[in-house]
Amino acid sequence: MAASPVGAAVAQIDPNPFSEHRRTLGLAEIQTAYDFEPVFRGNVIQPVYDYTAHGDGSEFTLQRNRQAFDWVEIAPARAAIPASQVDLSSEFLGVKMKFPIMIAPTAAMAPLHPDGEIGMFKAATAASNTLMILSTNTSTPVTQVAPAALGGTLWGQFYPLQNLATTQQWMDTYQNAGCNGIIVTIDQQASYYERTLQDRNLGGRVRTGGAGAGGGTAALTGSARYRVNTGRLWYTWQYIDAVRKMVKGPLLLKGILEAEDARLAIEHGADAIIVSNHGGRSMDYGPSTLEVLPEIVAAVNGRVPVLFDSGIRRGADIFKALALGANGVCLGRAARWGLGAFGPAGAQRLIEILQRELVQTAAAAGCARLSDINKTTVKANFV
Ligand SMILES: Cc1cc2nc3c(=O)[nH]c(=O)nc-3n(C[C@H](O)[C@H](O)[C@H](O)COP(=O)(O)O)c2cc1C
Numbered sequence: 569m570a571a572s573p574v575g576a577a578v579a580q581i582d583p584n585p586f587s588e589h590r591r592t593l594g595l596a597e598i599q600t601a602y603d604f605e606p607v608f609r610g611n612v613i614q615p616v617y618d619y620t621a622h623g624d625g626s627e628f629t630l631q632r633n634r635q636a637f638d639w640v641e642i643a644p645a646r647a648a649i650p651a652s653q654v655d656l657s658s659e660f661l662g663v664k665m666k667f668p669i670m671i672a673p674t675a676a677m678a679p680l681h682p683d684g685e686i687g688m689f690k691a692a693t694a695a696s697n698t699l700m701i702l703s704t705n706t707s708t709p710v711t712q713v714a715p716a717a718l719g720g721t722l723w724g725q726f727y728p729l730q731n732l733a734t735t736q737q738w739m740d741t742y743q744n745a746g747c748n749g750i751i752v753t754i755d756q757q758a759s760y761y762e763r764t765l766q767d768r769n770l771g772g773r774v775r776t777g778g779a780g781a782g783g784g785t786a787a788l789t790g791s792a793r794y795r796v797n798t799g800r801l802w803y804t805w806q807y808i809d810a811v812r813k814m815v816k817g818p819l820l821l822k823g824i825l826e827a828e829d830a831r832l833a834i835e836h837g838a839d840a841i842i843v844s845n846h847g848g849r850s851m852d853y854g855p856s857t858l859e860v861l862p863e864i865v866a867a868v869n870g871r872v873p874v875l876f877d878s879g880i881r882r883g884a885d886i887f888k889a890l891a892l893g894a895n896g897v898c899l900g901r902a903a904r905w906g907l908g909a910f911g912p913a914g915a916q917r918l919i920e921i922l923q924r925e926l927v928q929t930a931a932a933a934g935c936a937r938l939s940d941i942n943k944t945t946v947k948a949n950f951v
Pocket residue numbers: 619620621633672673674675703704705725753822844845846847848849877878879880898899900901902
């Protein structure tokens with residue numbers, strides 16, 4: 569273990585783990601989400617690490633997602649309360665949740681750990697029935713993942729496909745497998761982080777669409793020369809209207825970054841929206857999600873729940889997003905660090921650490937219930 573190729577996390581700006589050791593930590597020694605990342609990095613080959621860690625372009629938005637949390641202060645509580653008095657349970661679109669935390673859809677988990685998505689779903693369910701959203705680019709089909717965790721809630725994520733018959737097939741597959749909620753991701757239209765080794769070496773081929781968008785690779789000629797994902801440039805609200813008719817349960821739109829889009833999403837039948845910039849993997853130099861959250865919450869005005877992701881690494885981050893109006897948050901990279909570091913036990917532990925940190929922050933801020941975590945509990949100094 570002493571020779572494990574662990575190193576400082578490269579894609580994050582937070583301090584290195586507060587470990588007393590220079591060797592790789594064991595699961596029992598892990599204390600924060602950040603402790604998992606170097607272990608994960610040591611376990612997987614470089615392209616697998618890079619695929620999880622990085623963001624689009626100069627990674628400005630990736631970094632800003634984290635910086636934004638630093639610009640929000642938590643107001644000192646008039647009276648802190650014991651953690652045992654904190655109960656953050658809620659009901660989200662018919663799903664009872666002990667904590668307002670879910671697993672974001674992230675592609676291809678098999679390279680992180682042999683248990684892949686099945687391991688992640690079992691881990692999420694074991695961690696107080698945390699809802700998991702399965703990526704359309706899953707390494708394991710939904711028909712195998714869905715039955716893996718008794719009592720767990722699995723929803724399905726989907727990238728728009730121009731062909732409505734194929735779209736309907738995907739909806740049928742998800743819904744027949746028991747995925748009640750469907751998440752349609754509407755960001756990453758033109759620019760996204762998906763660099764193959766050939767791409768990096770300018771070897772001549774570039775992805776033209778996500779696997780779920782039926783895209784393949786093309787020579788770096790024509791529009792591919794500009795690395796534009798030509799498979800996703802046609803998205804329309806009419807398409808969302810068509811999908812709405814295919815989805816019997818909740819329909820969520822993921823990738824909302826503007827108040828106007830939030831209003832339109834509701835107009836076109838979304839039951840909830842997810843404020844997300846794909847963890848800085850969509851258009852670089854776009855805003856951090858925390859900065860745009862308040863204006864989107866104001867535009868939504870309580871009509872539908874608002875979920876939040878991009879940059880969550882600590883319980884205090886979750887507290888801040890909730891205080892600025894989110895009804896819940898989704899974990900992207902952090903959950904992958906847990907699975908990649910220690911398999912399902914690691915993913916479960918990671919979720920439980922964030923749940924505990926959230927409770928601890930709420931107690932320190934004097935908040936016993938979710939409704940107590942509101943804008944009076946924070947002060948945003950966005951720069
Ligand atoms: C490696 C990786 C793969 C992802 N794959 C998908 C995907 O298939 N579908 C999707 O909607 N979002 C995908 N996302 C975005 C996540 O759902 C989420 O928005 C993002 O990870 C949140 O930011 P965070 O990683 O900083 O928590 C992916 C993110 C990462 C890091």
